[in-house]
Amino acid sequence: MSWTALVPLKHRIERKSRLAGSMAADARALLSECMFDHVIGVLGTTPAIRRIVLLSPAAPENWPHDWIRDERRGLNAELAAFQSAERASDLLIIHADLPLLARADVEALLDAAVRTGTAIAPDRHDRGTNALACRAGMVVEPRFGPDSFALHRRSVPEGAIIRREGLALDVDTPEDLELVEAAPRWRIPGGDR
Numbered sequence: 001m002s003w004t005a006l007v008p009l010k011h012r013i014e015r016k017s018r019l020a021g022s023m024a025a026d027a028r029a030l031l032s033e034c035m036f037d038h039v040i041g042v043l044g045t046t047p048a049i050r051r052i053v054l055l056s057p058a059a060p061e062n063w064p065h066d067w068i069r070d071e072r073r074g075l076n077a078e079l080a081a082f083q084s085a086e087r088a089s090d091l092l093i094i095h096a097d098l099p100l101l102a103r104a105d106v107e108a109l110l111d112a113a114v115r116t117g118t119a120i121a122p123d124r125h126d127r128g129t130n131a132l133a134c135r136a137g138m139v140v141e142p143r144f145g146p147d148s149f150a151l152h153r154r155s156v157p158e159g160a161i162i163r164r165e166g167l168a169l170d171v172d173t174p175e176d177l178e179l180v181e182a183a184p185r186w187r188i189p190g191g192d193r
């Protein structure tokens with residue numbers, strides 16, 4: 001199997017706005033950078049992933065993978081445009097803020113998608129969607145945003161649901177950060193805020 005992994009990433013100064021009350025802007029930027037690097041590193045060591053594509057308003061300096069410019073149409077419109085250009089690809093959409101993500105998590109998601117056509121990884125509250133894997137020809141309309149898990153699940157009820165800590169713990173709130181800090185595998189940059 002040979003997957004394309006698409007990682008959406010907001011502009012640097014727009015990221016992690018829900019942490020603004022508890023973290024300074026430079027610490028938030030560093031945190032988001034480290035989580036992004038981690039996710040890209042995991043994807044890069046997953047043999048089933050052939051291609052990594054970053055969707056963002058600007059490419060990081062010396063970015064070694066593919067890059068698609070975010071034209072500011074909104075996340076779902078940007079993702080839908082990519083999907084229609086890549087109909088022949090097995091496509092994984094995965095968020096950049098998963099600090100506990102491990103290769104086994106990605107492989108579990110992709111293996112499930114191979115079996116059922118699609119696989120969804122909800123966040124730890126079963127509200128958001130942190131990753132969505134679709135075999136070629138199994139396009140799921142992207143409905144990221146509030147209650148995206150229920151919306152995605154409704155559009156592919158036969159799809160697999162994969163709940164694993166590395167996929168479920170995205171960092172949106174100070175409580176998420178505390179959970180990550182308590183995990184042995186990750187050290188929050190500037191963690192002694």
Ligand SMILES: Nc1nc2c(ncn2[C@@H]2O[C@H](COP(=O)(O)OP(=O)(O)OP(=O)(O)O)[C@@H](O)[C@H]2O)c(=O)[nH]1
Pocket residue numbers: 008009010011014015016017018019055056057070074075078095096097172
């Ligand atoms: N390119 C792109 N990426 C986005 C957009 N909206 C969200 N993302 C990315 O999608 C993933 C999940 O986004 P959120 O958790 O909603 O956003 P966030 O910036 O991480 O956090 P908040 O600012 O607190 O909402 C992250 O990797 C974001 O950077 C968008 O409009 N364009």
Ligand SMILES: C[C@H](OP(=O)(O)O)C(=O)O
Pocket residue numbers: 123127128129130143144145146148149170172
């Ligand atoms: C984009 C959104 O991410 P959250 O804001 O829930 O982290 C989602 O999971 O659909």
